[in-house]
Amino acid sequence: DVVMTQSPLSLPVTLGQPASISCRSSQSLVHSDGNIYLNWFQQRPGQSPRRLINRVSNRDSGVPDRFSGSGSGTDFTLKISRVEAEDVAVYYCMQGTHWPFTFGPGTKVDIK
Amino acid sequence: EVQMVESGGGLVQPGGSLRLSCAASGFSLSSHWMNWVRQAPGKGLEWVANIKQDGSEKNYVDSVKGRFTISRDNAKNSLFLQMNSLRAEDTAVYYCARGRVGVDWGQGTLVTVSS
Numbered sequence: 001d002v003v004m005t006q007s008p009l010s011l012p013v014t015l016g017q018p019a020s021i022s023c024r025s026s027q028s029l030v031h032s033d034g035n036i037y038l039n040w041f042q043q044r045p046g047q048s049p050r051r052l053i054n055r056v057s058n059r060d061s062g063v064p065d066r067f068s069g070s071g072s073g074t075d076f077t078l079k080i081s082r083v084e085a086e087d088v089a090v091y092y093c094m095q096g097t098h099w100p101f102t103f104g105p106g107t108k109v110d111i112k
Numbered sequence: 113e114v115q116m117v118e119s120g121g122g123l124v125q126p127g128g129s130l131r132l133s134c135a136a137s138g139f140s141l142s143s144h145w146m147n148w149v150r151q152a153p154g155k156g157l158e159w160v161a162n163i164k165q166d167g168s169e170k171n172y173v174d175s176v177k178g179r180f181t182i183s184r185d186n187a188k189n190s191l192f193l194q195m196n197s198l199r200a201e202d203t204a205v206y207y208c209a210r211g212r213v214g215v216d217w218g219q220g221t222l223v224t225v226s227s
Contacts, residue, residue, distance in 0.1 A: 041214075048219055049214075092156065094159075094213070096212060096214075101159040101213070102159065106156050106157075
């Protein structure tokens with residue numbers, strides 16, 4: 001199985017400041033169709049997960065533009081340009097290239 | 113509005129069975145891969161199974177192979193997960209999710225396996 005790792009696992013941030021989460025996969029996520037199915041999910045306390053980013057860098061509908069994704073190969077990054085109170089959540093990277101699809105352990109973002 | 117409502121969770125003894133359902137609305141189930149993803153209490157996410165639009169392809173994580181069966185009824189816009197031989201480690205909130213890599217999720221249903 002593809003192992004997804006994230007760092008840091010805990011990220012205290014100041015409101016209005018940027019935040020960055022790294023994700024690494026144990027093997028290439030390039031699918032046979034040429035796409036890289038690396039996605040980012042947000043799970044706020046007590047809520048279901050919500051997909052923020054698909055295929056490395058594509059924001060899903062309704063996702064604020066302060067969220068951005070980047071990366072290639074086996075290294076990927078989620079950035080929040082200016083953290084807001086509503087961004088307190090656990091963030092998961094997830095690969096949808098190789099079955100079984102796998103998630104990273106999650107990064108808990110909270111406010112300092 | 114896209115909506116998915118899971119049901120069928122509850123308390124079951126080890127070795128027992130449960131059938132989860134996911135009622136979809138606001139979109140046509142027949143156009144999408146569908147998935148079951150679970151989350152043990154206080155833990156991370158695990159993709160359990162998925163099924164192609166016409167049901168011709170199904171995939172399972174190793175830990176549930178031979179025990180769980182995913183199915184769908186496109187005419188009724190519904191997704192199912194038959195869970196047999198349940199174990200304590202199957203205790204989790206089970207979510208249904210739309211699309212090959214989960215663009216939309218339901219609110220989940222809690223399955224507790226305990227004697």
